[in-house]
Amino acid sequence: MNLIHESFQRLFPGRQFAYETEMEYNRRLGDFNANIHLHHNKITLHLNLQWKDIDDEIKIGLVQHLLLKIFKARAKTQNIQLYTNFIKNIPILTPKTKSDPALAEAFLRVNQQFFSNQMEIPNLAWGQDSSRKLACYNFHNDTITVSTLFRDSSPHILDYLMYHEMLHKHFQFNHTGSRHSYHSTEFREAERKYPHFETIDKEISKIIHRKGATKRRTPSFWKNIIKI
Numbered sequence: 001m002n003l004i005h006e007s008f009q010r011l012f013p014g015r016q017f018a019y020e021t022e023m024e025y026n027r028r029l030g031d032f033n034a035n036i037h038l039h040h041n042k043i044t045l046h047l048n049l050q051w052k053d054i055d056d057e058i059k060i061g062l063v064q065h066l067l068l069k070i071f072k073a074r075a076k077t078q079n080i081q082l083y084t085n086f087i088k089n090i091p092i093l094t095p096k097t098k099s100d101p102a103l104a105e106a107f108l109r110v111n112q113q114f115f116s117n118q119m120e121i122p123n124l125a126w127g128q129d130s131s132r133k134l135a136c137y138n139f140h141n142d143t144i145t146v147s148t149l150f151r152d153s154s155p156h157i158l159d160y161l162m163y164h165e166m167l168h169k170h171f172q173f174n175h176t177g178s179r180h181s182y183h184s185t186e187f188r189e190a191e192r193k194y195p196h197f198e199t200i201d202k203e204i205s206k207i208i209h210r211k212g213a214t215k216r217r218t219p220s221f222w223k224n225i226i227k228i
């Protein structure tokens with residue numbers, strides 16, 4: 001079965017499939033990542049090797065999800081539903097292998113204060129000494145990563161960064177249509193519930209300016225720079 005062809009046909013019944021296809025599994029992509037390109041008449045699909053043994057019906061959902069992006073279309077299919085359910089379970093199924101005492105403490109404080117201790121602890125890791133990517137949440141491996149710029153920052157700074165990323169974990173699957181909106185209005189509203197967030201924002205900017213002074217670009221507003 002040509003996965004791309006099959007996914008297309010089920011997604012756009014009756015529409016002619018006039019494309020060349022190429023599909024490759026590799027280890028270069030991040031956990032459970034995949035991407036698709038349309039160039040002239042050729043559709044190229046790259047998938048992380050982890051996808052190889054996953055059920056075809058789920059993979060068809062993934063490919064359809066990607067096809068909707070390149071054809072700028074919207075649709076709901078059973079396969080996309082299967083794929084979405086599968087993705088939702090990745091954080092739960094992901095083994096928790098990474099942690100760090102300071103990050104774990106921040107997580108536990110924020111979980112208690114804002115999430116009624118209801119959030120499952122994800123993998124927690126220090127990232128790179130980056131002033132461009134301060135922190136991120138990757139739901140493909142259920143990992144919150146914080147830039148080492150903040151390694152010696154006070155707990156209230158870590159808590160705030162952690163809160164932002166935990167909101168991503170919390171909101172990850174709230175999306176409209178096929179487009180994920182990472183910083184939705186709902187997200188921003190929740191973010192502003194954090195006490196004294198403006199003051200902490202400024203403190204974070206100062207840390208970036210101080211520590212990131214030698215970097216190529218120093219962001220003035222960390223919120224625009226922070227990656228999901």
Ligand SMILES: [Zn+2]
Nearest residue numbers: 164226227228
């Ligand atoms: Zn974010």
